[in-house]
Amino acid sequence: MEKLPINCDQIKDQLTDWLSNQLPDAERVTLETHLAQCPACQAEARATRQLWQLMGNVPTPEPSPMARVRFQAMLDTYKETVNTKQESVFNNLLTKLRQLWAPNYAYRLGYSFVLLSIGVAAGYWFSHPGKTTVAVQQQQIDTLSTQVQEMRQMVLLSGLENPSASERLRAVSYTEEINQVDEKVVDALLTTLDNDSNVNVRLVTLEALAKLADNPSVREGLVQSIARQESPLVQSALADIMVKLQEKRSIKPLRQLLHDDNLNHLVKGKIEQSIRDLS
Amino acid sequence: MLQVKAGNMDAMSLLFERHNRPLFGFLFHMTNQREASEDMVQTVFYRMLKYRHTFTGDGEFRSWMYHLARNVLVDHSKQNKRSAHQYDLADIAEKIGGGPAADERIQKEQELDALYGAMGKLSEENREVLVLSRFQELKYEEIARVLNTTEGAIKVRVHRAMNELRKIYLTLENGKTAYKL
Secondary structure, three states: OOOOOOOOOHHHHHHHHHHHHOHHHHHHHHHHHHHHHHHHHHHHHHHHHHHHHHHHHOOOOOOOHHHHHHHHHHHHHHHHHHHHHHHHHHHHHHHHHHHHHHEEEEEHOOOOOOOHHHHHHHHHHHHHHHHHHHHHHHHHHHHHHHHHHHHHHHHHHHHOOOOOOOHHHHHHHHHHHHOOOOOHHHHHHHHHHHHOOOOOHHHHHHHHHHOOOOOOHHHHHHHHHHHHHHHHHHEEEEEHHHHHHHHHHHHHHHHHHHHHHOOOOHHHHHHHHHHHHHO | OOOHHOOOOOHHHHHHHHHHHHHHHHHHHHOOHHHHHHHHHHHHHHHHHHHHHOOOOOOOOHHHHHHHHHHHHHHHHHHOOOOOOOOOOHHHHHHOOOOOOOHHHHHHHHHHHHHHHHHHHHHHHHHHHHHHHHOOOOHHHHHHHHOOHHHHHHHHHHHHHHHHHHHHHHHHHHHHHHHOO
16 A cells, blocks of 8 residues: 655654654554665755754763752651651650650669669658767756756755845745755754744754755754754744654753743743644 | 652652752753752752652652752753853863863864854753753653643754754854864
8 A cells, every 4th residue: 555645744743753663563564665775865854864863972960969868858857847746646746755764864764863862761760869969968968967957956045144134044945945865954954943043044054954854964953953943933843843744852952941940931831732733 | 759758758868869960960960060969969859758648659759859950050040140151161071081182182172162152052941851852861741740831842952952952052063173274
């Protein structure tokens, strides 16, 4: 079957398709047949092919090796941003938990534990010796109070020797504040009772000694003091105390007192009454 | 690329390995700016990641890539309106080196010289189809997909561009020869 004569312009239009192998087989055959016959188109084709081949020779430079590095960096950065965006709540929680166990937090945790244990140890240390401190304090208080007692004794003893009667009265009144009266004080008081020039001092001393009557030496001193007293007030007061203490040993000195001529008759009656009460 | 779309970003590395050279070639032949082309390659791949949801999977990945590359090129030429399309001849001459004979090499250099000049003088549109069809060796059908047009239109455009190129090329060759004489 004879092919239709084809236009040379059409051939020109198909040259590129032909060169790039994009011409359907049938058209390619037609074109190649035409080229074989038409010198004008042959020249045209040669020129085009030349240019086409020249274009094929155009070197394309290689992208620099940095391109790959840059791409990877870009991809990594992008992945990170995407990940942060898309991370679920659970993942967030997981990450935070993991972060909690990261070395940084582990260090802090360890540090806090160390601090805590130091605190506990310190607290224990301070509370334990605290007990001994209390004991020491108690001891100190005891020592102090003993010292205060001793001071009062001293004041009492020295006060009894004071020339002023009122000072001596005050000194005697300290007796009540002294918890444990020792022999020295008792002696001093008995001496005051026997020898003090002031009747009031003697009376107060007597009262003070009466309170200490549990002490046998005080009782004995009181009994012996009966004979030494001259003041009727002190004599009657002594008689009263003897009755109160039911001190039988006092009957003898009281009887002797009755023989005394200087004895006040009022006191005499009182003493007789006392002797009766005692016997 | 569908893997990338599904979230497997590492698949992108594979795509880069496969396509970064042709892409660079396309951008280089379009701009003839080496560094700018490398920058644009990065931009294209970045956009692939960013707009991965727009990849439908209907067309080929390559078409989509050139499609994105064209957009990047448009942005680039907007930013660099002043920069003319000029081939770095010294750079290219270096690449050609090692021909059979010195004379032949010089002749080839001159031919290529003229070709570059002609390419540079082509309109953006014509240069594009020629680069895609001859340098990137894309079929008309594929070029049509990239440019969002029909195969027929591409065919016509390629012919027109080829004729134009030939015309300019011949003028340049003749001019040079004339100058030489």
